[in-house]
Amino acid sequence: MRHLLPLHYIDTVARSGSIRRAADKLAITSTALNRRILAMEEELGVPIFERLPRGVRLSTAGELMIQHIRSQIADMERVKSQIADLSGARRGHVSIVCGQALMPHFVSEQIALYRREHPAVTFSVRVCDRKEAIEQLTSFDADIAMVFEPFRTAEFHPLGRVEQPLRAIMAASHPLAEKKKLGWSDLLSTSVVLPTPSNGMRYLLDDAMLRKGDVLKQVIESDNHDFIKNYLIHEHCVSFQLPIGLGAEGEILSREIEQRVVPHGNLYVAQLKGRILPVAAALFGHAVVKELEARYAAPVELVNPVDAIQ
Amino acid sequence: MRHLLPLHYIDTVARSGSIRRAADKLAITSTALNRRILAMEEELGVPIFERLPRGVRLSTAGELMIQHIRSQIADMERVKSQIADLSGARRGHVSIVCGQALMPHFVSEQIALYRREHPAVTFSVRVCDRKEAIEQLTSFDADIAMVFEPFRTAEFHPLGRVEQPLRAIMAASHPLAEKKKLGWSDLLSTSVVLPTPSNGMRYLLDDAMLRKGDVLKQVIESDNHDFIKNYLIHEHCVSFQLPIGLGAEGEILSREIEQRVVPHGNLYVAQLKGRILPVAAALFGHAVVKELEARYAAPVELVNPVDAIQ
DNA sequence: TCAGCATATGCATTTTATGCATCACTGCAG
C-alpha cells in the first residue's frame, strides 16, 4: 500500500543498518531515501536513527517508532485479508516459525491440508530456535510460532499446547532397542548424541542431568536432526526426539523414556500477544491446534479449569 | 504526520458522509479528495465507499478499513506521546467522555490536579450517555470513558470501578429532608423528577419500580441535572444523584436511600479494549482510578480474588 | 422535465520526490 511506503522505508533501513544498503534493496537512490528519513525525523521532532561512522542505528525514539511501524504494516495485511475474505476467496500469506527441525513433517502436512481448502493462501516456513522464534513474532516477521518449551515472555500468547514426552531414538541393531521403556541407567549405559542447548529437548535433558547429578556420555552435539538421525545408523548411540517429529520406523526406532527420568515437555502454538492475526493465519493456527489436540490428547488446562470443561 | 494524511482524508469523508463536505473541512478541493479516494480504492482492489445520490457511505470493506485507520491514527499519537515522554516533558492530549452531567465537578478537579504536574498536556471533555461513550471509545475519539452502569460490551475494558449508591436530593424545606434514610414508601409519597432513560441512574430506578410493581409519581423528566437541581428549589419534589455528583449542601440536600430499595450501581473508568493508550491518557486514567478508590473504598473484586489481596 | 447536488474526468499548473554529482566525516590498513 502506497501510504505506508515511508514506513516500509524506515523498516528497511532499520533492518539494513545503513541507508545505502536499504536504498539498494528498495531500488531507489540513497539520497532519496536519506531525505525521506530526514523529513520523517523533522516531522517527528526527534531523530529516529543515530548516525554512526559505519551506518545508522535506531535511537530510543526509533525503537518505539519501529514497533509501531511493524505493527501497522502487519495490521494492514490483516485488513486486506479480511476484506478479501468478504468476497468469498480467502487469500493472504501465513508466516510460520517452528522451533526445531522436528516440526517440518507435521507442518508440511498441515499446510498441504489447508492449501487444499484455500489454494490462494501462501505460506512461508522458517526453522529456528525458540528464542529466535519469539523475536520473529515481536518483529511481525512471523504470524505463528510452534515451539517446544519456549521461554515464557510477556509477548508470547499461546493458542494451544500439548504435552510431548521425549523419546529415545536409536538404530534397530542397538542393544537398548530390545527394551520397551528406558530408565536413567539405560541412558547412562550408552553414548548419546545431543541437540544444541538452544533446543528445548536439550533443556529438559540438561535439567535431568543436573537433578540426577550424573552426565550422559555425549559424543556428538548437533543442531541438525537429520544429521543426528543418520549418524545413529553408523554408530550405536542414542539420541532423542519428540513424538511429533518421529517419522515411520525403519532403520531408526524410538523407545519410551520413564517420565520420572525426563519430565514431559510442552509444545506450544503461539502468536504475538495483543495482535489480531490475518484471517488465514488465525484459521490455520486454529486448525493446527485442533489437530495437535486430537493427536496428543489435550492436557488439562491448569490456568482456568472452567475452560477445560467446555 | 504526513504519511497518514490519506488515512485522515478517508476518515474525514467517512465522518462527513460526503466527499465535498469533507473537502471543505480539509481545505482542499473535492476533485483532489475524490481522486485520492479513487486511488486508495484502486490499491485496495475494492471500493471503500458506496456512492449514493446524496453522498457516500462506507462499504463493508470500508468499515473494516476505517477501524484500522482510526486505530493507526490513535496509535501514532500514542507513539508521539511516548517519544515526547522520553525527553522528560510529558505532552499530548487526553480526550475524555463522561457518562452524565454529574461528573464534571470531579473531572474538572482531577484535570486541574493533573495539569498542575504536566502543563503541556491538554484535555477535551465531552458529556454523553453511556451508549455514546462506548461509541466514542470505539471510534478512537475518546481515550477514556467514565460512565455509570454502562452497557457491557466486548469493546469495553474497565480500568477501575467503584460502587455508587443512589442518593435522593431535595430542597431543604422538603418534608422528607427530616429523615436520614429513605425507604420505598417515602419515595412513593412524593413527586419525583427523573433523568432520561439513557441515564444509568434511571436504569436502576426503572428496575426498582419493576421489581416493586409500583411507579413513582414522575412529574418531570430531564437529561440536564442542573435544571433538575434548580427545579427542586421551586417545587417540593425529590430527584436523584450519585455521591460523586453532589456539590456542597446548600438549598439542596441529599439523603441516603435504603440499599434494598434501589441497589447500588457501579461507576466505571474504562478504555477501549486492546488499545494501548498514550502516556498522558494512561497516567491520567490511573490517577483518576486511584482517587476514586480512595474516596469510595474499592469494592472487593469478584472476578479474580487473588488480585484484590495485593 | 428540470433544478439541485452528488461524484467523475481532462488538462494546465504547482508542489513534491527523485537522481546525479559532490562534500564532509570516520575508521582502518598499509
Next chain:
DNA sequence: CTGCAGTGATGCATAAAATGCATATGCTGA
C-alpha cells in the same frame, strides 16, 4: 601519517505526483 573505502548530507536539474479549474455525468425529488 596517509590514502582508501564506506558512511550520511546537500545543491541543483529533472521527473513524477498532487492539485485546482472547468466540465461531464448521474441520480433524486418536486
